[in-house]
Amino acid sequence: MRQSQTVLPRSRSASLIKWRTVMSIGISHGKAIPEGNGSLLRKLIGPVTLPNRFALTDGMNVVRIMAGLWYAPHVYQKLSGIEASLGFFTKAGLVPAPFFLGLSILFESLCFLGFTFGLFTRWIGLISFGCMVVAAYAIIQTKGVNWYWAKGGIEYLAFWGITSLAIAIDAWRKEQALKA
Incomplete structure (x- = not known):
């Protein structure tokens, strides 16, 4: 020895x-x-990460990474236009607006990091879905019920929310396959 x-x-x-x-x-x-x-x-x-989370041959990895990157401009917009963001949150009835703006920035930042880098994916997918539900509520409160995104509707938010659920389900299935 x-x-x-x-x-x-x-x-x-x-x-x-x-x-x-x-x-x-x-x-x-x-x-x-x-x-x-x-x-x-x-x-x-569950696991922090899953194997092969950056393998671009897996289509869900591409979707997950893109969903994460799509959060970056939304976080930036909220941080660079705080007064306008506070006005929107107040108009949507999400008061106190500073609290809800802070939650929004926190959760959207988590979604950006989690989806982009494949961290806690099944939970981040559920958080992202929740963000989209609240965002759809805010849009309906400020602009009324409308589907078409170009006219202030919620189709984009619905698509993003459903995609987030699909990402979470895919991560859960991959985790279950590792256990088998």
Whole structure:
């Protein structure tokens, strides 16, 4: 045995190996947690990333990345035009407007990062869907019921919301396939 190696007592060595295994599952390798390992919360959250999340041969990865990138100008617009954004939120009945604007910026930033980099995808898809529901509500409150986006309708928001759900479902299915 070399001097640089440290011998740990058997129980400590086994717990260290288990700790390293748990810490690497779902974080560095993008693998799902095997049944029986991890806490209930960890199982609920699922893996941070999935394998091959940047493989452009998987069409859902392309859709996910594009959905994430589409959030960037919306976050920028809210940050660069705070007074106009506050006015819109007030007109939509989302008061106190600063609170709802802050939530919007937070959730849209999470969607931008999560979708673009493939982080917590199944949960980010649900958050994105929720953002689109609230955005559709705000549009209906300010412009009335209309479908056609060019005339202030909600078709774009409906498409984006349904796409977000599809991304979440795809991530969940990929995670289930890893467990099998």
